[in-house]
Amino acid sequence: MNLKIKGKTALITGGDSGIGIETAKFLVREGVHVILSDKEGGSDLEKAKEEVEKECADGAKVLTKAADISKNQEVIALADYIEKEFGGAHIIFHSAGARGAAGDFLTLTDEDWKETIEIDLMGAVRVCRAFIPQMQKLNWGRMILVASENAFQPYEEESPYNACKAGIINLSKCLSRAYSKENILFNCISPAYIETPMTDAMMEDLAEEKDISVDEAVKWFVKNKRPHIAMERRGKPEEVASVVAFLCSEHASYVNGTNVRIDGGAVESAFG
Structure with missing residues (x-):
């Protein structure tokens, strides 16, 4: 399928494994340049690059850049790097995140909550803030954030994670209203229990x-x-990645401010 995004540039956070690396494979097959990013550089990120490069077509390039999304200066440095190398990012798939602190609600401290929020909610805020200006200059953008089934069907032992993922959906909807007139589309996916x-x-x-x-x-x-x-x-990572690739494409040009559940039926309600 021709996604009509050949020559675009995509950043994938959490790109050294799982859904991130599988999404990268879909995109490079379409001729998209991909930057794989994760908290740690080193061998895992390089192995991911080598794996994704085997799928490259139509001149697609694969680069890597480590960045800790809990640190604003590292996110800014990542944005500066991509602007220098490619003139900016057209596509962001923000897949980086963590389960964070879990357990009985009354046992979780302020620090437990803050640690999860810094990664799962504020990480997305920092990435959006750093890359929206690039998309404005390019007059084209696709921003896909990762929420979770937990946003709709919360599990009692994961209260910080639940709250952050609900916040991600709200953030994406807010930004979709603010920037869609500049041809920048914001959407979420909500996977459930993926490998x-x-x-x-x-x-x-x-x-x-x-x-x-x-x-x-x-x-x-x-x-x-x-x-x-x-x-x-x-679920399998590639089953999620195929949906992400569609949301990155020109075929999804009227999909904005929505959340796509990829959960094998995990959310019990029809309207969650």
């Missing part, structure tokens, strides 16, 4: 806690903690 390093770590901890295999932990978790997933399995 990513974050859920891998959760399952490894659960397996150790219950003295079972990771595969058994996944099955137990779906049955007992995510019973509304109609498909009864974890």
